[in-house]
Amino acid sequence: MEFAGRTVLVTGASSGIGAAVARRFGALGAHVAVNSAQSIEAGRAVADEVGGSYWQADIADEEQVLAMVAGIIDLTGRLDVVVNNAGTTQVIPHADLDAVTDDVWRRILDVNLMGTWYVSRAAVPHLSEVEDGSIVNVTSIAGLNAIGSSIPYAVSKAGLNHLTVLLARALGPNVRVNAVAPGLVETPWTEAWDAMHDHVAKTAPMRRASTPDDVAEAVLGLTRSKMVTGEVLAVDGGHMQVRG
Ligand SMILES: NC(=O)c1ccc[n+]([C@@H]2O[C@H](COP(=O)([O-])OP(=O)(O)OC[C@H]3O[C@@H](n4cnc5c(N)ncnc54)[C@H](OP(=O)(O)O)[C@@H]3O)[C@@H](O)[C@H]2O)c1
Known part of the structure; x- marks a missing residue:
């Protein structure tokens, strides 16, 4: 019960990586x-499963974000990890x-x-x-290499990687800010990407895509590591290194 008494907000936690992160902390x-x-x-089903609370909000809408964070504070009195x-x-x-x-x-940015900016600022x-308030952003290796599902997506994730480091510098020593940058993950998002799954299975050093729980493990590791801030940790089974 390492996190007993602490409140963790996970955005986009109704499926995939977010749901796995919610289950880990729960x-x-x-x-x-x-x-x-x-x-x-x-989302409600995940919240019920982990004994937490559910908050509907489009993170791209700052008013909804502010209402969500105020509601969480009303309910639990604190916020420890985002x-x-x-x-x-x-x-x-891309062509x-x-x-x-x-x-x-506009929608992707x-x-x-x-959205990440609004949630973080609130x-x-x-x-x-x-004690040890911390933010972990879920970015992507598409923000580290010029790859990804679309140019706006890759640009948004590159921006998030930079935002991670900038916020770490701005918010220390009170708040740590880190990111995980997943490669291909087995979630509803990538279900139809058969060619990509085949490619990763053949070429990545770890010979498979990550599971949502693999990414959750890295999120937890960064949350636990009290002297780590401003890090962007690739969680891709080594795929980025072999791509060059
Ligand atoms: N899967 C991969 O291979 C992969 C690789 C690298 C990075 N990532 C990143 O990992 C994160 C999670 O992706 P996933 O693969 O787990 O996808 P997913 O299973 O489709 O989950 C996406 C989650 O985000 C929520 N969401 C989307 N727009 C939102 C908004 N405006 N406000 C609040 N919630 C919103 C969705 O809920 P609603 O549908 O209710 O909006 C859902 O809960 C994303 O940031 C993605 O870029 C994924």
Whole structure:
């Protein structure tokens, strides 16, 4: 019960990586605040399973974010860890510039970058009040290498990696800020990406995609590591290293 008495907010926790992170912290005794925007029933089910609470909010909407964080503080009186996991993409071949409309750019940047910014800014006053308040952003190796499901997605994740380091510098010593940058993960998001799964199984040193729990383990490791801040940890079975 390592996290008993502590509150952990996980955005985008109705499925995939976020749900695995919620389960990990829940099993260690934390009160987990489970967020999603649209999948309310699935989010509630995860919250019930981990004995936490459910918060519907589109993280791209700052008013909804502020209401969510205020509600969590009303309920539990504190916020110790924020895992900024919610994200979105649209699969667009990089050479198809015309398919990348302004609306596509705006939605991806609004959710992935601005949403993470809104949640972090709302959380910081509360994270600063506890011992070892910490933020872990879920970014992507698409933000470290020029790859990924679309150009706006990769740019948003590169921005998040940089935001991670900038916030770590700005918020120390009160709040630590780190990121995990997953490679291919077995979630609903990548279910149809058969060619990519085959490629990773053949070429990555670990010969498989990550499971959501592999990523949750890394999130937990960064949360536990009290002298680690400003780190972006690739969780990709070594795939990025062999791609060059
Ligand atoms: N799967 C991979 O291979 C992979 C690789 C690298 C990085 N990642 C990153 O990992 C994170 C989680 O992805 P996943 O694969 O676990 O996907 P997933 O299973 O599709 O889960 C995405 C979660 O984000 C929520 N979400 C989306 N937009 C939101 C918004 N505006 N406000 C609040 N919640 C929102 C979804 O809930 P609603 O549908 O209810 O909105 C859902 O709970 C993302 O940031 C993604 O970029 C994934």
